[in-house]
Amino acid sequence: xxxxxxxxxxITKSYGNVYALGGVSMHVEEGEVVGLLGDNGAGxxxxxxxxxxxxxxxxxxxxxxxxxxxxxxxxxxxxxGIETVFQDRALAVQQSIVxxxxxxxxxxxxxxxxxxxxxxxxxxxxxxEIGFTSKVFSPLSIVGQLSGGERQGxxxxxxxxxxxxxxxxxxxxxxxxxxxxxxxFHFIRQVKTSGRSxxxxxHNIHHVFDIADRFVVIDRGxxxxxxxxxxxxxxxxxxEFMESVARPRLAGGAxxxxxxx
Amino acid sequence: xxxLAEGGNQGSAAPLHPAERPWRRFIMANRAGLGSLAVxxxxxxxxxxxxxxxxxxxxxxxxxxxxxxxxxFMVAPLVFIVTAGEIDLSFPSTMGFAGLAFAWVVQAGYDxxxxxxxxxxxxxxxxxxxxxxxxxxNLSSLIATLGMNFMLRGLILIITQSKSIxxxxxxxxxAYAIFSSDVGGIPVQILWAxxxxxxxxxxxxxxxxxxxxxxxxxxxxxxxxxxxDVRRVRILTFAFMGLGAALxxxxxxxxxxxxxxxxxxxxxxxxLASVFVGGTPTWGGIGTIFGGAxxxxxxxxxxxxxxxxxxxxxxxxxxxxxxxxxxxxGHRWNQIRYR
Numbered sequence: 001x002x003x004x005x006x007x008x009x010x011i012t013k014s015y016g017n018v019y020a021l022g023g024v025s026m027h028v029e030e031g032e033v034v035g036l037l038g039d040n041g042a043g044x045x046x047x048x049x050x051x052x053x054x055x056x057x058x059x060x061x062x063x064x065x066x067x068x069x070x071x072x073x074x075x076x077x078x079x080x081g082i083e084t085v086f087q088d089r090a091l092a093v094q095q096s097i098v099x100x101x102x103x104x105x106x107x108x109x110x111x112x113x114x115x116x117x118x119x120x121x122x123x124x125x126x127x128x129e130i131g132f133t134s135k136v137f138s139p140l141s142i143v144g145q146l147s148g149g150e151r152q153g154x155x156x157x158x159x160x161x162x163x164x165x166x167x168x169x170x171x172x173x174x175x176x177x178x179x180x181x182x183x184x185f186h187f188i189r190q191v192k193t194s195g196r197s198x199x200x201x202x203h204n205i206h207h208v209f210d211i212a213d214r215f216v217v218i219d220r221g222x223x224x225x226x227x228x229x230x231x232x233x234x235x236x237x238x239x240e241f242m243e244s245v246a247r248p249r250l251a252g253g254a255x256x257x258x259x260x261x
Numbered sequence: 262x263x264x265l266a267e268g269g270n271q272g273s274a275a276p277l278h279p280a281e282r283p284w285r286r287f288i289m290a291n292r293a294g295l296g297s298l299a300v301x302x303x304x305x306x307x308x309x310x311x312x313x314x315x316x317x318x319x320x321x322x323x324x325x326x327x328x329x330x331x332x333x334f335m336v337a338p339l340v341f342i343v344t345a346g347e348i349d350l351s352f353p354s355t356m357g358f359a360g361l362a363f364a365w366v367v368q369a370g371y372d373x374x375x376x377x378x379x380x381x382x383x384x385x386x387x388x389x390x391x392x393x394x395x396x397x398x399n400l401s402s403l404i405a406t407l408g409m410n411f412m413l414r415g416l417i418l419i420i421t422q423s424k425s426i427x428x429x430x431x432x433x434x435x436a437y438a439i440f441s442s443d444v445g446g447i448p449v450q451i452l453w454a455x456x457x458x459x460x461x462x463x464x465x466x467x468x469x470x471x472x473x474x475x476x477x478x479x480x481x482x483x484x485x486x487x488x489x490d491v492r493r494v495r496i497l498t499f500a501f502m503g504l505g506a507a508l509x510x511x512x513x514x515x516x517x518x519x520x521x522x523x524x525x526x527x528x529x530x531x532x533l534a535s536v537f538v539g540g541t542p543t544w545g546g547i548g549t550i551f552g553g554a555x556x557x558x559x560x561x562x563x564x565x566x567x568x569x570x571x572x573x574x575x576x577x578x579x580x581x582x583x584x585x586x587x588x589x590x591g592h593r594w595n596q597i598r599y600r
Contacts (some may be wrong), residue, residue, distance in 0.1 A: 089487050092479035093599045094546040103476050104487035107595065112469040144599020158487075 002029040003065070005165055005197055006051065011060035013046050021057070022221040028166055033188070033198045035212025037205060037242070038211030042222040044201050048170055051086035051199070053077030057163065081165035085155045085172065093144040093151075098123045100143055101158045106222040126157040131190040153187045160191060167191060168199045173207050185211055205242070209235040217242055269345020290466075294552030296595050300538075300588060301381055301559045304566065311570040315413060321358075321569060323448060327516060329561045330454030331509045332528060336535045336553040338505035338565070341471075341498045346478035346545030349499060351391050351406040352506040352532070353381060354413030356525030357505075359384035364520035373436035380507045392496035410529075417522055418470040423434025426520040432458030434576075441515040450512055457508065462550040474498060479546030525574035534581070535560045538588040559584060 013020045028034055038044045050062075053074035062069050064080045077084075091100050098119050107115045107122065125137035132153040134199035137146065143154055152172050156181040159167045169188070173181040182239045188198060190212055202208045208215065215238060217225035224245040232238045288295065309316045335352050342349050366376035391409050395402045431437050438553040442449050465471040476484045477494045485491050509528070514520045539556030541548035563584055564577050 086486070090480070090483035092476045092483055092546065094479045095475055098471055099475065102472075103484065104473075104489040105470045106472050108469050113463075114467050114469060114472060118468065143598060144597075 002031060004029055004063075005065060006080070007063040008047075008051065009061040009063060011047070011050060011057045011145055013043075013050065013055065014058045019221055020240065021050075023060075024218065024221070024223055026216050026223060026226075028197050028199060031192070031195050031197055032213045033192055033200055033211055035208035035215045036199055036201045037208055037215060038218035038224075039208060040203065041098070042195065042218045044218055045170070047218065048084065048168055048199075048201060051077070051168060052082060061152070062199075078162065081162035081163065082168060083159035083166070083167040085152070085159050085163050085170065087170045087174065091143050091151055091154060094142065096140050096142055097146075097154050097157075098128075098135070098139045099156050101126060101139075101161055103158070105161070122161070123157070123243050126161055129160065129190060129194060130156055130187040132157060132187060147180055147183075148176045149183035152176075152180075152184045156187050156191060160194070160196065165195065166197045166199065168201070171201065172200070173204065181207065207233050209238055215247075217245065274435070277464070281378045290450040291549065292553055293592055293596060294549045294555055295554045297539050297555040297559065297588065300584075300591065301555055301562070304584070305562065306568040308562075308570050310495065315569040315571075316566075319446065321565060323443075323446065325561050325565055326477075327448045329557060330448075330450040331513045331516070332532055332535060332561060333458055333554060334505045334512065335502070335532045336510040336539070336557045336589060337458050337550050338498070338502040339532060339536050339546045340539075340541050340553045341461075341465065341474050342502055342549050343541050344465075344478045344545060344548035345474045345495055345498045345544065346481070346569060347395065347402040347495060347498065349402065349406045349493045349502050350529065350533075351387075351409035351413065353525035353529045354410045354417065354504055355384055355387045355391075355503050355506040356513070356528065357417050357522070358387055358510070359507035360414055360514045360524045361421065361426075363511050363514055364428060366427055367428050367431060373431060373434045376434065377511050378513075380511045382543040383499050384503040384507025384510065386503070388506070389496060389500040391503070392499030396495045396498065414526070415502050421522050423522045425522060428518050431471065431515060433517055434495055437515060450516070453512075455503075456555045458550060464546070465550050470494070470497065475546060475548075478548075513594040526587060531560050532557070534585050538585055540588075540592045540596070542592065542598070544598065556588075559588075 007025075009025050011021055018174075024043070024047060026034070026036075026047075036044055036047070040244070046055060050057050053072055053076055056072060062072050069076060073094045092103065098116075101123050102119055106241055107119045120139050127133060127139065130153060132150070133152075135159075137150070142192045143151060146154065156167065156169070156172075172184050172188075177182065185207075188200065192198060200208060202212055213229050215225070215229070215232070216223060217233045219225075225241055227238070227241065232241070285404075315321060333576075335356070339349060339352070362383040363373075363376040363380040366379045367373050391406060394400060394409070395405050398405075440449065440453060443451070465474070473484065473489050473494045476489060477491050481491050484494075506525070510524060513524055536548075536553050537543065537556070537557035538559055539549060539552030539554070542552060560581070563581055567576050567580050568574060
């Protein structure tokens, strides 16, 4: 049984009297890829923001490596080794790959003078680690020249530089073409090989199915389904499972969650 | 570079990526500045052809090299501000104020070095205050600094009753010998200004502060997310502008042996023009100190050149504008804006 790095216990989040999350429990084990699925407005984003410390839960417990953490914040989340790659990727596109990777954590010597060669060779190492090697681009290339998938690679390289144990990828393949999506998957597999855990958020079931070891389906602020990859033979089977849990919703009762992202 | 070469050992082809070859890196990194340099050289060639006799006399260059440094002290910091996504129009009054502090101290009989220290303190504090105002009140830097420029100039006029201060004894001081004399016919100011520009370029390209200035101007949200104190970086660029303006004020006062209540006013447009002629775009995130320096060189030679080429002074404004527009068109074509 692998160690649990992060555990969220019975997390709720309400905005006024609207519940975005109504008691969610989930965990991330060492070296696994968790696929977090759910419709728009199911509560995925809220859950991710709680995991990365941007949003505080209304109630619930956050346990890091067996210890309950109080005063959860973005800084605490980073200290705990959780790095989040947000949907907008947060890159400075007119700058080089190197400058983006070391943004806010520049490698410098005395009086703040940069060690540029050190940064470049570190960037080379990180890019190799995630399999982002290209004859066309070097760490000194401008991010604006890269494709969507490659930009995602820069964001991932930046995340692993921080010695992260858990990397949270918020819809990293949204708006990417098939080839670009394949690139991102390639990076993710490389990160997994290095023993890090990944939480992969997506709404394209096929994408998540290809990469995850375990699936967690969120629906209307609750965990509707949790399945190990071994228990599901095909993506279609997973879709069937999801439809079966979603059926009551289709049958009746307007969902109040729909408005919340 | 040894660390880089390791990466390419599986391919027998070029071990270094083309973008990492030193000369190519240099050209790509200084593309805008080199473009401006080409424009400058063409302009000078035209002047030289138009009037070879005037343009081969050293005194013409010597006079430009005396006044150009004052602009350079302000162009380099302004590149930082524009790259950080802001603008500053208050530096002329900061220059005036810092010069006033210098003049007062010298007039009171203290050593000019003390006067320089006073000017630097005044300049940095004023720049810092302007930065605080823009950043913490979240004001448009264009309008807020325009307001500050009027306000500070107004204060100068009120305090001094618009009287100039003559400093007759300045010429005998050590400070004058070090900062304002000439070495073998070359005005020493230009050497100090070049040193300052080199320092600024290193700070811009090879220092944490410069790296953060770039990122803040490029994507402030991203910078914030990665733990950069965006407000602090922005305020520091204004404080650095204050330092540059203070040095400009001191040098200008030393050149003239006089501090004028209007000191700095004439630099507003030429300094702004130099930054953009040099190839720093208006949208933030990228900039070039080297280009800014070449821009200042171009702008300061336009006036001298046109008069020297035998055209009447009426042409100066027209050619100033023409050069600015042509440079912008050139950079537009030369630079892609990545989004």
